[in-house]
Amino acid sequence: MIPSLLAQLPAPSLQESVGVFDIMQKGGMLMWFILAASIVAAGVFLERLLYYHRCRMPVGEFLTGIKNLVRRKQYVEALERCDDGYGPVVNVVRSAISKRNYPPTELREIIKECAQLELPALESNLSLLATIGYIAPLLGLLGTVLGMIDAFIQISRSSGAAPVGDLAGGIWMALITTAAGLVVAIPAYAAYNYLATRLNHLVSDMERAGIEMVHALTEPQQPDIIPLPSSDSEKEKKSAKA
Numbered sequence: 565m566i567p568s569l570l571a572q573l574p575a576p577s578l579q580e581s582v583g584v585f586d587i588m589q590k591g592g593m594l595m596w597f598i599l600a601a602s603i604v605a606a607g608v609f610l611e612r613l614l615y616y617h618r619c620r621m622p623v624g625e626f627l628t629g630i631k632n633l634v635r636r637k638q639y640v641e642a643l644e645r646c647d648d649g650y651g652p653v654v655n656v657v658r659s660a661i662s663k664r665n666y667p668p669t670e671l672r673e674i675i676k677e678c679a680q681l682e683l684p685a686l687e688s689n690l691s692l693l694a695t696i697g698y699i700a701p702l703l704g705l706l707g708t709v710l711g712m713i714d715a716f717i718q719i720s721r722s723s724g725a726a727p728v729g730d731l732a733g734g735i736w737m738a739l740i741t742t743a744a745g746l747v748v749a750i751p752a753y754a755a756y757n758y759l760a761t762r763l764n765h766l767v768s769d770m771e772r773a774g775i776e777m778v779h780a781l782t783e784p785q786q787p788d789i790i791p792l793p794s795s796d797s798e799k800e801k802k803s804a805k806a
Contacts, residue, residue, distance in 0.1 A: 591740035594707040598700060598744045605696045605752040608689045609759070616762045619651030619686075623769045630657055631780040639664065652682035652766060653773045660777035668782040675774040682770065686763055690756065697753035704745020711738030 591598075626649065633642040639661055646658040659678040663671055715735055 590736040591744060592707060592710065592737045594703055594710070594737075594741050595744060598703050598741070598748055601696045601700055601703070602748045602752075605693055605748065605755070608693045608696075609752075609755040612689060612693075612759050612762075616759070616766065619653075619766055621649060621651060621653065623653055623772065626653070627657070627773060627776050630661075631776065634661065634664075634777075634780045652679070652686060653769050655682060656770050656773045657777055660774065660781060664781045668778065671781065672774075672778055675778060679767075679770045679774055683767070686766055690759060690763070693752055693756045693759070697749050697756055700749035700752060701745045704742040704749075707741020707745070708738040711735060711741065 626645075630642050630645060633639070633645070642661050643658060646654050646661070656675060656678050660671065660675050663674045666674065712735075714737065
């Protein structure tokens with residue numbers, strides 16, 4: 565019955581098909597919730613994208629320069645280089661250098677705690693984006709159910725002989741809310757997975773920075789020993805013994 569009703573619905577004109585407010589009106593009140601969810605999802609994605617881009621840095625080059633300064637015990641210069649950077653990796657390195665006088669075991673715990681304190685800022689709002697990705701299609705499904713309920717109410721009121729015009733409102737609500745929910749959910753879920761990948765890279769960089777800084781700060785200093793060439797007298801003594 566539903567396919568036949570859909571076939572009898574009057575096709576909207578081009579002006580109606582592109583009218584945003586007309587579509588919002590046909591979709592009912594749930595369309596405003598879906599629209600609000602889309603705006604929030606876009607805002608979260610842009611904010612997290614800019615934040616992760618700002619935290620991005622050449623970790624290998626940065627750690628190489630810091631370790632060279634640490635091996636030469638130029639700790640002030642190393643901290644100044646950290647002040648020029650930004651992000652969780654820099655904060656972990658700065659914390660390690662500041663606590664360099666602690667025993668190795670305590671130093672590892674301090675760096676681990678510092679990395680854990682950076683996680684809430686990195687994960688901020690990601691759960692909200694994931695929630696929108698899960699809820700948006702459910703809102704569309706709810707609109708579908710409400711639209712079909714409205715259509716069957718019209719049918720029951722007319723004892724099964726309701727004109728198509730009376731059923732159009734409920735059917736339009738069902739179709740539009742379903743489409744809108746999927747349009748919001750698919751990009752939101754894709755954006756969440758992309759940001760989660762960026763987050764995992766930053767966490768890996770923090771772990772790498774912590775491990776390398778512990779080794780650089782706790783490994784024994786090896787003096788630069790350059791072997792001196794043996795003199796002629798030493799060579800003669802060695803030949804005589806031979």
